[in-house]
Amino acid sequence: GENVEQHPSTLSVQEGDSAVIKCTYSDSASNYFPWYKQELGKGPQLIIDIRSNVGEKKDQRIAVTLNKTAKHFSLHITETQPEDSAVYFCASLGGYQKVTFGIGTKLQVIP
Amino acid sequence: EPEVTQTPSHQVTQMGQEVILRCVPISNHLYFYWYRQILGQKVEFLVSFYNNEISEKSEIFDDQFSVERPDGSNFTLKIRSTKLEDSAMYFCASSKTLLAGAQGNEQFFGPGTRLTVL
Numbered sequence: 001g002e003n004v005e006q007h008p009s010t011l012s013v014q015e016g017d018s019a020v021i022k023c024t025y026s027d028s029a030s031n032y033f034p035w036y037k038q039e040l041g042k043g044p045q046l047i048i049d050i051r052s053n054v055g056e057k058k059d060q061r062i063a064v065t066l067n068k069t070a071k072h073f074s075l076h077i078t079e080t081q082p083e084d085s086a087v088y089f090c091a092s093l094g095g096y097q098k099v100t101f102g103i104g105t106k107l108q109v110i111p
Numbered sequence: 112e113p114e115v116t117q118t119p120s121h122q123v124t125q126m127g128q129e130v131i132l133r134c135v136p137i138s139n140h141l142y143f144y145w146y147r148q149i150l151g152q153k154v155e156f157l158v159s160f161y162n163n164e165i166s167e168k169s170e171i172f173d174d175q176f177s178v179e180r181p182d183g184s185n186f187t188l189k190i191r192s193t194k195l196e197d198s199a200m201y202f203c204a205s206s207k208t209l210l211a212g213a214q215g216n217e218q219f220f221g222p223g224t225r226l227t228v229l
Contacts, residue, residue, distance in 0.1 A: 032216060036154075043115075043202050043220035044154060089154060098167055099146075099218060101154040 002027040006090050006102025013080050014110050021105045023090035024072040030094035033066060033073050038087045038104070047088075048075070080109045113137045115221035117203050123227045124193055132188045132224045134203030143186045144204040144218060145178065147171070154202065160186065193228045200225050 003026040013019050025033075031052035036044035050057045050064045050073065057064050061080075066073040077084055090102040116135045124130050136143050145157040158168040160178050177189045186205075190197055200223040207215035 034217065036220070041222075043117075043222045046217055046219060049217060093216070098156045098159065098169070099144075100156070103153045 002030060002092055002094060002098075002100040004090060004092050004100050004102040006105060008105060009103060010106045010108070012108045012110060015080060015082060017080055019075075019077045019080050019084070019107055019109075021075045021088055021090065021107075022072060023074070023092075023102050024070075025092045025100075026071065027092070027094050028068075028071065030092040032093040033064070034091050034093070034099070035062075035064060035075050036089045036091065036101075038089065040086075044089060077107075080107075082109050082111050085109045113139075115203055115205055115219055117201075117221040117224050119224060120222065121225045121227070123229065126195060126228055127192050130190050130193055130226060132190075132201050132203075132226070134186045134188075134221055135184050136186055136203065136205030137219060138184070140205035140207050140219075142166075142206045142208070143178075143180070144206075145188045146202045146204065146220075147199040148202065148223075149199045157188075157201075190226075193226075195228050198226055198228045 006023045034049040035047050037047045038044045048059050048062050048064050050066050061078045063076045085108050087104045087106050089104050091099045093099050118133045143160045146154050148154045156169050158172045159166045175191050179187050202223045203221045204218040206218045
């Protein structure tokens with residue numbers, strides 16, 4: 001089955017700096033890659049996603065890149081703010097419904 | 112904005128008891144899912160459901176688990192005889208479509224039910 005590796009597990013950045021989280025996947029059939037943000041006590045919230053026919057996607061301060069050949073994808077957050085502090089999960093979906101999550105990255109933005 | 116809701120937010124039960132976790136998916140979504148997250152670990156897929164049938168399930172989803180859509184709005188997860196290791200957050204999710212490559216396949220998650228088995 002699919003295996004998604006995510007790193008780092010924790011990340012501390014100064015407010016205003018950029019944060020990068022990287023993931024790799026194993027199943028070459030995977031073609032949809034969502035990113036979720038989970039705040040304490042809440043469910044995962046979809047923040048951005050990318051499909052396999054696109055190499056990069058941007059939404060304001062958040063961008064995601066995908067390299068299908070290398071089977072890795074990354075989340076980039078620029079101009080980080082304290083409210084960006086949360087756990088971020090990468091995930092992959094191939095074929096049918098089953099989303100496979102990474103282990104999560106706890107991002108702390110220091111004011 | 113429409114959202115997935117779940118009840119209760121926290122359920123405490125004794126080992127061996129049955130529990131039912133409830134979810135109301137987004138109204139125009141057709142595909143429903145349950146995931147669980149043991150404290151400090153990743154979110155794990157349990158089961159997907161479409162057209163009143165299970166369409167896929169993981170190895171975690173054994174005979175102790177069942178899902179049902181008892182009416183037009185609710186989607187439930189039943190654990191027949193809870194074990195200590197069932198303690199986790201359980202998330203319900205829903206999506207419009209199914210296939211990975213299709214628009215509308217984004218899965219939206221509810222806030223979760225924290226299940227504590229004593």
